[in-house]
Amino acid sequence: MANINNQSKDFKSGFAAIIGAPNVGKSTLLNTMIGEKISITSQKPQTTRNRIAGVVHLPNAQIVFLDTPGIHKSKKTLNKQIVEVAMAAISDVDIVLLVIDASNPNPASEALIINKISEYKNLPVILAINKVDLIKKPKLLKFIDQWSKAYSFKEIIPISALEGIQTDILISAMQSLLSFGPPYFPEDIITDMPERFIASEMVREQVFNLTKQEVPFSTAVTIESFKEDADRKLVRIHAAIHVEHNSQKGIIIGKQGSMLRAIGEAARRDIQRMVGAKVLLKLFVRVEKNWSKKARSLRKLGY
Ligand SMILES: Nc1nc2c(ncn2[C@@H]2O[C@H](COP(=O)(O)OP(=O)(O)OP(=O)(O)O)[C@@H](O)[C@H]2O)c(=O)[nH]1
Ligand SMILES: [Mg+2]
Structure with missing residues (x-):
């Protein structure tokens, strides 16, 4: 005491x-x-x-x-x-x-x-x-x-x-x-958010950076799987980008997949820096009709 x-x-x-x-x-x-x-x-x-x-x-x-x-x-x-x-x-x-x-x-x-x-x-x-x-x-x-x-x-x-x-x-x-008062977190902890949440956000950040008009506001990102090697030299991440309409899916994918590649490449660099390991990032695009307007979809996507 x-x-x-x-x-x-x-x-x-x-x-x-x-x-x-x-x-x-x-x-x-x-x-x-x-x-x-x-x-x-x-x-x-x-x-x-x-x-x-x-x-x-x-x-x-x-x-x-x-x-x-x-x-x-x-x-x-x-x-x-x-x-x-x-x-x-x-x-x-x-x-x-x-x-x-x-x-x-x-x-x-x-x-x-x-x-x-x-x-x-x-x-x-x-x-x-x-x-x-x-x-x-x-x-x-x-x-x-x-x-x-x-x-x-x-x-x-x-x-x-x-x-x-x-x-x-x-x-x-x-x-x-x-x-x-005593500290709330141990000295080596800088956030309460898990790496997989921050990784999903880093993908969403690139959607904000690289797309226009309503697209970023109609986008949510979820991590489908996040697997580390035993020695944590490699992290494999599957992330889903959810949009509200088919036309937005086309924009996120881009010509011959060019937009999706650009989003993935930029996000991967940030995620690698965060986890301190090589990252393989696979992105999927899904249409969740009008997700931003529905309470149930919002909950499902983490809001
Ligand atoms: N020049 C300048 N730009 C800044 C400064 N601080 C932030 N910015 C820019 O302002 C923009 C918004 O920054 P954010 O940190 O995303 O702002 P926020 O308040 O968190 O925004 P929301 O999450 O949308 O509410 C970004 O482009 C930043 O780079 C600053 O001190 N000087
Ligand atoms: Mg902010």
Whole structure:
């Protein structure tokens, strides 16, 4: 018992939800703070669909960050579902880290979020003004002034998640808000998501990168099998890309399979880096009619 008491006096720990409008850089920030790619990112909104924990290990503290889907107003079943995931994360944490995009404000989503966090009177909120690499100083100062009036934030910290500017300062500010307590995860664990989930996301990320219009938003990826050699030198993965219509299947496959090959090749490189072994990745495309509109299909595909 003495041991546990000692530990909890020297050690701080807690959960922090990273929330914000779509595309502001939440997942990029998580990856930068963790130092590994655990959450996929893209130039398109609504990339993240699940709550993904990333653990930052500090000498005397542990912060468990929860990356969440972008909060926005939508009538689409899938989008409403992912916004629920983000909203629910807020009620589960010790600190909220609100991220905004300095280069592209989103007043509608921001109002929705401020409204939500106002419900939790005692929840400390830090504001990270992201993508400061894209704006000039006078604009940033205007932002800080404007946002300091919008809510009583514990801190307002300008950052660039992409370039790693001031992300260390952000982590220190979060650390100072933590309470004493033991670590939640062992030192070698950086996420609560299994490799097979992250592998499926890395395939989906390439669909976001390489296809246009409604295709990425109509795509889900599941891992059908994930087999490692005894000495883990080779990992064989079969993944299914689910789309909503036959025409989308054609787009994902591409001319003589060229699109599917490009998706597979790029995803395989990322998965190899993650698992630290050679990867054989086989992709299939399936049509699951209107999956993003049906509660049952959403559950089946992991949402
Ligand atoms: N210039 C610049 N771009 C950034 C920065 N942070 C993120 N981005 C870019 O912004 C885009 C969106 O980043 P994500 O991390 O996917 O954003 P997100 O908030 O997780 O988006 P959703 O999951 O869709 O809600 C990507 O193209 C990133 O490379 C930054 O500090 N500077
Ligand atoms: Mg994201």
